[in-house]
Amino acid sequence: MTEPAASPSQTSSPLPKRSRVRLRMLLLIFVAVVINYLDRSNISIVAPRLSKDLGLSTVQMGLIFSAFGWTYMAVQIPGGWMVDRIKPRVFYPLIMGVWSVVTALQALARGFTGLFTMRLGVGIFEAPSYPTNNKVVTAWFPERERARAISFYTAGQFVGLAFLTPVLVFIQELFGWRGMLVITGLVGLVWSGVWYCFYRDPKDCPQANRAELDYIREGGGLADRADAPRPSGKRQYGWKEVKIILSTRNMWGVIIGHTCITTTQWFFLTWFPTYLVKYRHMAYIKMGLWASLPFIAAVVGILCSGQLSDAIVRTGADIGTARKIPVISGLLLSVSIVGANYVQDQSLVMLFMTLAFFGNGLSSIGWTFVSALAPAGLIGVTGGIYNFIGNSSAVFVPIVIGFLVRGGNFEPAIVFVGACALIGVMSFGFLVRNVKRIVIAEE
Secondary structure: OOOOOOOHHHHOOOOOOOOOHHHHHHHHHHHHHHHHHHHHHHHHHHHHHHHHHHOOOHHHHHHHHHHHHHHHHHOHHHHHHHHHHOOHHHHHHHHHHHHHHHHHHHHHOOOHHHHHHHHHHHHHHHOOHHHHHHHHHHHHOOHHHHHHHHHHHHHHHHHHHHHHHHHHHHHHHHHHHHHHHHHHHHHHHHHHHHHHHHOOOHHHOOOOOHHHHHHHHHOOOOOOOOOOOOOOOOOOOOHHHHHHHHOOHHHHHHHHHHHHHHHHHHHHHHHHHHHHHHHOOOOHHHHHHHOHHHHHHHHHHHHHHHHHHHHHHHOOOOHHHHHHHHHHHHHHHHHHHHHHHHOOOHHHHHHHHHHHHHHHHHOOOOHHHHHHHOOHHHHHHHHHHHHHHHOOHHHHHHHHHHHHOOOOOOHHHHHHHHHHHHHHHHHHHHOOOOOOOOOOOOO
16 A cells, blocks of 8 residues: 655655754863863973972972872762763863963962972862763764764864974963963963853753754763763662772773873873983974974874774674774874884984874773763763773873983883883773673662
8 A cells, every 4th residue: 555645745844954063062172171181281391491490300290290190080080970960061161260270370389399289289170071071972972973072072182282382382482481381271261261151051052953952862862861960860879889880891991991091191291291302302492393293193093083983883883893993903003102212313203102192092082982881870970980090190100200210211111101002902902892881770
């Protein structure tokens, strides 16, 4: 039996065009991440001159580099609880504004104690930023677009350092290292106001039409649920649920792997400029230009990673395979950093550094695993747990390297970074299996 022909009135009513507000929200996150990483890593750019002016040893500089990580790691889980309870429109500009003020106040430091204390403060208020980023993307993006979205904002980690490092070096030449810290702090303060004015959650955003919201929901985005700390409205989650999350093999696989990925990142975000100036004897201005190359490569790696992973999803492959392929490939490339120990030419040194950081960028979509594994009402907490343990590298990497280079030899430190990348390969390869969302049963 044939269907009746559609009437002209039926055929002439086109479906509403889907809005693309989620892309504007992604741009807000991207700029916030650029500022976030400038404020956590600008200390590395000023380190050679700062350490000389304040009379700081390599061990003291290692402690200052790591101070951010102490509080950044410690506040991850309580910060994650707050992310699940306070709307990103309010919470993100609040923490961004405070960390930006503390960044600027570092310029007042007169010695080790003052600078160390300020770095602790930056770590406290930056801690909830990445769980917030992940919550926003999980709410605004369906699964088929999420790797590209996460890779895009993750690229912001290094875009500022890739393209603004020469600018920051120039600002330091004009205004000194204190002036550079003040200027980067003011930029973040301005952007916190921009976020509050323009960000909205999907269900609160009048510019997002029904077609876009349905597209997000049908694709696995949590457009309606990502803000709910109590999915059923009946129970409050607590440490029992944290224990369930930590009892899964997949979570431990991605957490250990994330720790290894961030080990390479924290070498580049802390000791890398000092390595080039003091141990590879580059002129300061030349360092500002050459140091941007690995960060540019990392940006390319991150963007390639998201495109590759989502393309694999579209072929029908399971989420775990699609996410693991670029991550493991990138970690293998990161091991190549050890090659810098066997060359003397500065161009070859930069080649190995650039290749290693490209690999690090390729592996930097670990947050896609958090989006896929986290219970619906615990996006922030799961992200906090992931970042709490995964960013322990922010504490131990600067300190370990500070001790390894005391004798003036940087080669053991480079081997240490490469070995951690190899451990990451094994973690993702052998521990991470069938990737699916953790379900916590209602009592």
